Amino acid sequence: MELIRIRGVEKQYKNGVTALCNLNLSIKKGDFVFVIGASGSGKSTLIKLLHREERPNKGQIIIGGIDVAKLKNGKVYKLRRKLGVVFQDFKLLPRLTVFENVAFALEIFGLPKDEIRDKTIKALELVGLKNKAKQFPNQLSGGEQQRVAIARAIVNGPKLLLCDEPTGNLDPDTSFGIMKVLEVINNMGTTVVMATHDKEIVDRMKKRVILLDEGKLIKDYAKGTYSNEVA
Amino acid sequence: MIGRDIRDAIKSVFRNFSLSMASISCISITLILVGLAILSSYNVDHFTKLIEQDFSVFVYLDKDITDEEIAIVEEELKKNNNIVQYDFDSKEEIAQSMMETSDVLRNIMEKWEEDENPLNDVFRLKLKDIREVKTTAQKLEKMDNVSLVDYGEKIVNNFIIAFDVIEKILIIVVLLFIVVTAFLIANTIKLAIFSRRREIEIMRLVGASNFNIELPFIVEGLILGIFGSIIPIIIVIYGYFSFYIKYDGQFFSPFMRLVVPEPFVYIVSLILVSIGIIVGMMGSLRAVRKYLKI
Structure with missing residues (x-):
């Protein structure tokens, strides 16, 4: 079943830079998709369009029945509640503990306290950080911080997880740990779309790979590797 | 949900203590001036009414x-x-x-x-x-x-006209102060919110609706407004009572009788706290709206 459908999408920033042009893409439910390409190829723009941080100038983006391109500013939360986003810079709140950072995403729904606690602990267990729940983000390593961010992104059980260079700041071993977590999440049924330029990871995972170059879709391989795409 | 917002807002007031103090003192100073202006303009109006009552x-x-x-x-x-x-x-x-x-x-x-x-x-x-x-x-x-x-005395008529002018000036001063405070508070809270724009960004990211995000800030503005009106209210109540007692209920001459303090000062206090709350909430809302366009 199709989860994301992108038709004829164009994105031009106000400064005149064209980030994406005439992009067509379909992503099935439960897929794990890498979006690769050089800097400025439009990877991050694609992720931003998918969680409606940016709006396309042209075209249609449908995620789980929501017309993302037409979503009004005041209704963006309806989309965001159905997906999780993970960034290169983690975006954790430094004054909240690990537990509070993750619970933050549930508290806005007004769930009962017990439910928030149970779900938060479950998410922390999944990323292997249950024992660090009471620590603050600056007491953790980069990899651990990214796990917290992933836990926050999946704590309300989204259908889709978007990752924008989640391993960009991490060393190879740590990065691979993160990928294992993402794979587990994917195996549980969550669709994962990840923008990256980390060759090793893409080669090792053998997942669907989408190559962008100057805003155009160049190649789309079912079980691709980074090396043969770029070379 | 509301309980959590109030708790968070109080926490945030103390967490951003220095900025909160700036907002509170800003509200306080204005409300003191507004309070004094209301007290005097109401009294001047009262003088006029008294004269009018006696005037035949x-x-x-x-x-x-x-x-x-x-x-x-x-x-x-x-x-x-x-x-x-x-x-x-x-x-x-x-x-x-x-x-x-x-x-x-x-x-x-x-x-x-x-x-x-x-x-x-x-x-x-x-x-x-x-x-x-x-x-x-x-x-x-x-x-x-x-x-x-x-x-009767022609001079009475001149007094009335003078009082009218004084009253109008005071009302303009009050309105001016309120507008200036609203701006000052909007700016102070903007500063406070600027340091929390990351929090707002993340709230939006994890699916908070705009109202979810605004509510704690509105509550915070409300709390700042209430805190900011405490000192002005104390000054108004104690100040007016002691003024009234010291001058024996009249201002220099018997025909300028002062307004009896009760319940006058309590009404003025209520007005002040309302102005504080409204200005605090509006300022807060204005400031947070800026960050909701992501």
């Missing part, structure tokens, strides 16, 4: 006036829009009341024959707007059978 215009009628002619004058008075009330004192009634005031007068006046009474019949008028007294008096003087129109 006397219309002296011609000596040889008949009852029919009196009725005609009365009709004319009824038609005048600026006259809210009139009483008729016949010369006999006036003579009677004068005789009651002293025995000397009685001895003289008792000897008068029926048509020897040198007094005039009088209409006592209360005016709607005593600022118009001059034109009204001129109009009355032109009427038939009216010999003289008198309205």
